[in-house]
Amino acid sequence: MNFALILFVLVILTGIAWVADKLVFQPQRRRAADAAVAEFDRQQQRVGERFADENAPQTRARIRDEKLRQPWWLEYTASFFPVILVVFVVRSFIVEPFKIPSGSMVPTLLVGDFILVNKFDYGLRLPITNTKVTRGRPLERGDVVVFRYPKDESVDYIKRVIGLPGDVIAYQDKKLTINGKPVPETSLPDYFDEERIGYAKQFEEDLNGRKNAVLNNPAVPPFVVGADDYPFRDNCQYNSEGVICKVPPGSYFMMGDNRDNSADSRYWGFVPDQNIVGRAFFIWMNFSNLKRIGSFN
Structure with a gap:
């Protein structure tokens, strides 16, 4: 900003x-x-x-x-x-470059990936104020989105849209459920997490036909430790198996694909629509691995 x-x-x-x-x-x-x-x-x-x-x-x-x-x-x-x-x-209304600073979206996005973010897909927004001036299409579950961190809007975060307004999101015992329906997942080969220097369990989630890989670390307990106080916190119930939240109107529930190494809506709450920056859609450079260049799910 x-x-x-x-x-x-x-x-x-x-x-x-x-x-x-x-x-x-x-x-x-x-x-x-x-x-x-x-x-x-x-x-x-x-x-x-x-x-x-x-x-x-x-x-x-x-x-x-x-x-x-x-x-x-x-x-x-x-x-x-x-x-x-x-x-x-171009940067304000068409496409904006970002660099991935953390491993919260591994294995989809790696530290050092330079990505492009579509600025008009969800509607054009005025620069600085981020006021929406055209409607655009609505966000969909499974979209990878850049947004202004609700607790510090000078910081940009990137996560995957899991919950839309009105959805009931349950992440219990590391299993994702949306509106009472378990999200299908298929086991994939274990993933070597270079940041943590260890293997993590890898699964392919299917969000309404949109498939993406996620990681779970069996050594990390399922419950949420250190959740902040945030707007509409009463919409969430924390227990020993995780969290259950109902997404308030005009907001979204975001999660990282690296589920046990992601500070996301489970910890700091919902993302208001006015904080949305755009949809991430392309890796245009990774200087340590040129094979990373291309689109992603």
Whole structure:
């Protein structure tokens, strides 16, 4: 959010300089260039052909170029306006890059993955305020979403949408149930978690036909330790087997795919719709593993 504000301020400042240059300073430079070239031509007429500049066309062009050249402060403001404007528009309304900082979404996303986030799929939002101005499509269970962390909105988080408004989400004994229906899961080969230097149980979950891999660590107990106080906490019941929550209107229940190594809605609550940034859809770079480049579920 701070970067968006900085970029917005740069757009305003460079835009003012660009407009001032087009309307005021550039016409002044053109008049000065025309006057300088006219003075040069008068001097050439006064000295006559014998002493005239043999390279008059080149000299005339050099004089014009010197007079038309932008001063340094305009060169470093107005000249950058189109570039900064394009970056601002693309980043705010089309696609924004992020870097995965933690292992909460392993095995789907790894630390060091650089991802792209679709900014218009769920509706266009104004930069800085994040106010939605178009409807877009609704979030779906299974979407991987970047959002502003509810407890500190200057921080961006990435998790998977598990619960929609009105859903009852139960994560009991490490089994996920949505509205009373167990989410189908299929065992996969154990996954070696490089961050924890150990193996974790791996499963493929099926969220309404959308399949993705998740990890469970048998050594970690199923109950939630250290849940925060958060809005609508009364919607959740914590017990020795985990948590059961009813998602309030206008909010979502998010979980990481690395279920026993993810600080998510089980710990800090629901994500309001106004905190949604966009849908993650593509890994565009991982410098330690180029094979990671591509789309993901």
